[in-house]
Each structure stands twice: as C-alpha cells, then as structure tokens.
Amino acid sequence: MITVLFFAKYREQLGLGRMTLPLATATTVSELKIRLVADGGDEWAAVLFAGNTLCAVNQTIAHDTDTIGDGDEVAFYPPVTGG
C-alpha cells in the first residue's frame, strides 16, 4: 500500500487529505497521477496536472519520473507560502 496526501488548497478542492492505494496502481509519480486522474476526473486533473503542483515522496521533493515503492508516502501540494 502507499499513502497519498493532499495539502492546503488541493485538500479543499478534492475534499480529501489522505488516501491509501494498493501499490500495483503505480510505480512512478507520473503513473500515479495518471491513475488518480483516470479515477477521479476533471477536478483531479486540475490539481495533479497543474504546472506548478509539487510532489514529495517520503517527505523529499520528487519528480514525475521518480519511483514509488510499497509503504511510501506521496504528497501533492501547491507552491508554498510560509514565512
């Protein structure tokens, strides 16, 4: 299983902060996005395919080609606005 997290504006847009998925659904960040959008539709495409969406795997910044393994935590979030 993998855990997928959404933060801030994206959590509100999707109405979801956390979900778990069987690992077989994805092996890279890019494949995970495609799978989530295929299941979720336009609202998910607007979040996951936005040009400035950030991704972290196990709390480290990740890119589309990075791989995802069993037990990993994957997070999608908008550009940060702290400080």
Place this chain on the structure above:
Amino acid sequence: MQRRVLVQEADFDVSDECRALASSSRCGAVAQFVGVMRDYNDGDDVLAMALEHYPGMTERSIDAIIDSAAQRWPLLSATVIHRVGELLPGSQIVFVGVGSMHRHAAFSACEFIMDFLKSEAPFWKKERRADGTERWVDARDSDTHALNRWSDHAE
C-alpha cells in the same frame, strides 16, 4: 553547531532566542529575522490567517536548509521557529536567527535560510478578509527570484 528547529502554535520570545544563539564563547555576531503578520495583502484588509504545514517534512526541509547554510558559512548556532494555526495581524510568524564569529556570515546565513524557507518549506497561508471571504495566499515570483542570487555567486 547548536541547532533548534520548532514548528509550533505558541508565540516565541526574541530576546530568549538571541541569548541562546550567542551562548558559545566564540560567538561574535547574531543576526535575526522576524516575520510579522500584516493586516493588508494584495489590496485587501486581512482579519486573520490560518497557517497549515506538512508535519515531518517541514522540519526535515528546514533542517536541510540549515545544513546548506552551514556548508557555506562557519555557523555556531542556528534557530528557526515557525508558527502554525490561527494568527492575528501583528503576530510574530517566523523567527530565523544565526550565530557566528563575524557579522558577514551571520547576516548572509540568516537571509539565505529565510529565502529558502519561503520557497521550499511546506507551509501554506489562508487569509480571512474583512468581507468575510477566505483565500489561499498565492506564492510570489519574487520569492523564487530571491533564490537566484544565492546561485549567482559564492556568497
């Protein structure tokens, strides 16, 4: 190097933090930055703000930023405190403080840490405006541009 990284709802005391940063007998300079909440942003009056973060990754990301600063300048101490939860105008939001032997390293490292915190640490602000509406604050291009100068030259 003495290091302190805190993400908390509670306020912080700048003079306590300053004293702690200067506790090494070799310390000759402490530089500090405090971010404060405005009551005005992007043309609107702001009544309150809610700060959200990604627990775990936030601390990890700030630690990595301090590591990078410590590789560039000889630091004796570094403290980052970032508040989360509900904040009102006038509240202190963030503290960055650095202790070193000399002022140049302290000034530069303090600014470096703050610049990277703004663009990399996973925090998000949501404003509540005077007309009752709420909006997520958009990231600013100027914050991304602030990072460029750290790659243009050595210090």
